[in-house]
Amino acid sequence: MDASTNQISDDYTEVYSRLPLRVHLAYGVGHVLNDVCASMWFTYLLVFFHLVLDFSNWQTGLMLLVGQVADALATPFVGYHSDQSDNFVFCRYGRRKVWHLLGTVCVLGAFPFIFSPCAGCTNSHKSAQIFYYCIFIIIFQFGWASVQISHLSLIPELTPNEHDRTKLTAVRYCFTVISNLVVYVVTWMVLHLDNGEHSRIGPNDGPKFQHVVWSVLSLGTVCSLIFHVLVKEGDNETSQNVRGGQLRISMKELFTNMKVYQVALIYMSSRLFVNLSQVFIPLYLHETLNMTASSLALIPLTMFIGSFVTSAFIEKINRMCGRKLTYTFGAALGITGCLWIKFGQGNSYVSSYIYVVACLLGSGGSIILVSSLGVTTDLIGEKTDSGAFVYGLMSFTDKLANGVAVVIIQYLHSDASNTTYYRDVLTNVCGGFRSCRGCYCGIYV
Template identity: 75%
Template sequence: MSLKITLNLRRFNEKLRNIFNMEASVAHHITDDYTEVYRSLPLKLQLAYGVGHVLNDVCASMWFTYLLVFFHLVLEFSNWQTGFMLLVGQIADALATPFVGYHSDESDGFCFWRYGRRKIWHLVGVICVLGTFPFIFAPCFGCEYSSRSAQMFYYCMFIVIFQFGWAAVQISHLSLIPELTPNEHDRTKLTAIRYCFTVISNVLVYIITWIVLHMNDGETNKIGPSDGPKFQHVVWSILALGVVCSIIFHVYVKEWDNDVSQNVRGSQLRTSVRDLLLSCRVYQVAAVYMSSRLFVNLTQVFIPLYLHETLEMPASALASVPLVMFLGSLVTSLFIEKINRCCGRKLTYTLGALLGMAACVWIRLGSEPELPVDWPHRLCVYSIGLLIGSGGSIILVSSLGVTTDLIGEKTDSGAFVYGIMSFTDKIANGVAVVLIQYAHSDANDRFFYRDAIAFVCGGSALLGTIAVLSLVRREALGEYTRVPDYNSINT
């Protein structure tokens, strides 16, 4: 009897051993397939993905850096009118982003599946941008002598269509990141490559602008109504570059068929819109993203006006100083992935915010308009530009990384999440610019833009740091600890 019991126990132990060996084999097979999937992104695909946002980048560079300059100094609109038109564009962009994000995630009639639900929105956006942006940086065609309100209506029509196209390109391009790779560090690499091309695009815009503005005594003349044709030359040059990059993106980046792999993990995970809107973490991440964009965009908008009005620097400086800012961003963007690996996203973001706040303090305390515009003074201005560029690139890439972490495995909701982030960003930027422009009622106040950059941009970096620290606190409490779900991996 005891022998029979012993034999049964041995058979039972063998069955258990076989079961565990089989599970280990399956887990090993899943892990190997998982590794093979996310490591299969070739460098050509990464670079092709990176250039897919270049058209948006060059247009955004012109939009944020020179829109107020062009409308106020060249077309001679008032401060309030220029700020209002920028606000119209930001509101149009803010409304378009969740719309594009929602329909980009849906399998409805708004997309053609064989081409790709993300890529079709990207193509629509490219067409809208190319068809409207040249009219924004040009005299009012057929209405040069009309009233200011009629001219504002003319420009606002093109601005609204342009911003819808810009949003379609931005959201569709960002939402491809979680679908191309499930690995956190690889997602950071794609984000860094994307931002690297953003910085390169901005550098090219400022080089072209500096060359154009430097002609005809650009070292002594300031921007005026006679410089309108120069801005049109810049616009057509950058649009040609954007078209070439968009073609490369659409040719080499293939969006996976939904029947084979909705994303790289083959999962069908999705967060409902209601759950997203009720999640506290979504609003914390939105605060991080919004603050980062406020710092980057507002410095880009008001640095040229600060150089022109406060420091009274020549026209060429309106391109050379922003160029130095983005050269600093370019160098920093090459090391962001390694910094993220060593320090983590939250600490990396805090370091970038400290650099940005240091630049704002330097502008407020150390950059006085009474100083002569000589090489020591210019070195001071360019050093500030390097700090702003480096800090801005760190916090922007880190905030995008925090957003992709929020999406996680649920990539079917990725575009809508990016739409929420972009909505807060666009509204905040538009309201901030129009309020600052409205407050600038005294044309003799040369210190206005110096103080605006110091307090508003510095405050944005501080707000982003507080939002990031709130995420760290909640994660320390274990509220967002995720356990990998290997059952969702499609072997």
């Protein structure tokens, strides 16, 4: 029995060591298309529809809510069907990759229309234009969910090791940060060079956003091709499922396990902090600090530089300190940034300290997001056959909560003279969600 166990361990180590670097990198770029679209969606959707297309705060929040609800409903659907191996005629290509491919087509086909004037209806009533945009938003969000869930569910199948799953997650997030950097650099170049240093966002900036969209979609398309060519799902070289068969989590086990709800709360609060700070930072810069158009790209760029630098060390920090301490450290950085926003004022804050705040938000968000994804992979464990559905459930809570939060925040902003509104949102709402970290300590006690 001992000899057999040792032989299995040796075989396990041998198979595991064969995962090449090119697969890590190819896997990482497989989510770049989603990342560049998400960066545009969360950072500039409200800016584009409110400041460029002249929709009200409530209307812009409603369209973002429609997208988040569509995404929330799509994620468990995609997750469930992605876990099936015999109900899709194209599953020979890979049950995860076929959904990734389907989602890529939907994203490329719908996203450009979201950041463009209403084709043939620019003079129509706002309600008609909202209906027009919501059609493309729903298609885009279904595609986005398909790519996200299929890509995430590959992690526990590629490797069974906790630290290497964290490494894959960190590589994935590293490319997420790079994607956001590209979006903000391109946006800054377009807005800064075309608008000049002292201009602000207005209705004439619509074509500039379209230039940004087409530029980043081109990058995302190339990265998706690399992913589909180099990552072979189920191939002996890349598949690390060495336990002789895949396991599935039963529905009863899933919904009666308290850890599932704890992990969902941690994942949801982490995403809320990252996404809401990304959504409202540009509006805070525009309304509260009265900064120029180029700053709406430069400050988010600084946030993701902080994220990028931090993401390179997350796996090592997690290995040395464990997930709990790592997550708590990231939450502390985020709360510090939120408090600084509350009390920051004056010329020195606008010209200098706001960049430090951006780094704190970016670094804290990077740490808590990678840690929360790592906790989710730990929850799946060896039962990788239900991985996509579990990721879908986690994402369902995240997307729905984000949409509801944004539409409520936008609805309550009815007084245009209240220039400190988005400052208070970043401090109280984003900082408040970081306080949810306390329940993390009870997950694996």
